[in-house]
Amino acid sequence: YQNKPSVEREDKSITEAMSDLATAIKQLAEQTPFAVEAVKRYNKELRICILRSMINDLAIFAKEELILFTRLQSASWLTRWYWQKRYRKAKLSRIQLERHIRDFKQKEDLC
Numbered sequence: 605y606q607n608k609p610s611v612e613r614e615d616k617s618i619t620e621a622m623s624d625l626a627t628a629i630k631q632l633a634e635q636t637p638f639a640v641e642a643v644k645r646y647n648k649e650l651r652i653c654i655l656r657s658m659i660n661d662l663a664i665f666a667k668e669e670l671i672l673f674t675r676l677q678s679a680s681w682l683t684r685w686y687w688q689k690r691y692r693k694a695k696l697s698r699i700q701l702e703r704h705i706r707d708f709k710q711k712e713d714l715c
Contacts, residue, residue, distance in 0.1 A: 651712045658705050665698040 672694050676687040708714070 651714060655705070655708060655712075655714055658701065658708065662698065662701050662705065665694065665701055669694040669698050 669691065672687060672691040676684065676691045679687045
């Protein structure tokens, strides 16, 4: 007889746990539209942050290109080929990043 009350207590606790779980699932279902909207807002803000980071990198690339251009203009005939090669690489990097930013904006609808 002593084992029987403990089994009933376990059954009651399992029943209570199941009812708590059902209540939690109902509450989660009610909050799901808000969670989905929050995830959408978070993803949009993350894309904007990535875009701003790429624009900052573009400014750094443009600054480096300008520095190399001024060095190319003041280079002697002996070192001109070297500065011209560095300038062209910097210009190509800047152009590639500009294209990537343009494509990213179009793909993510951030125009």
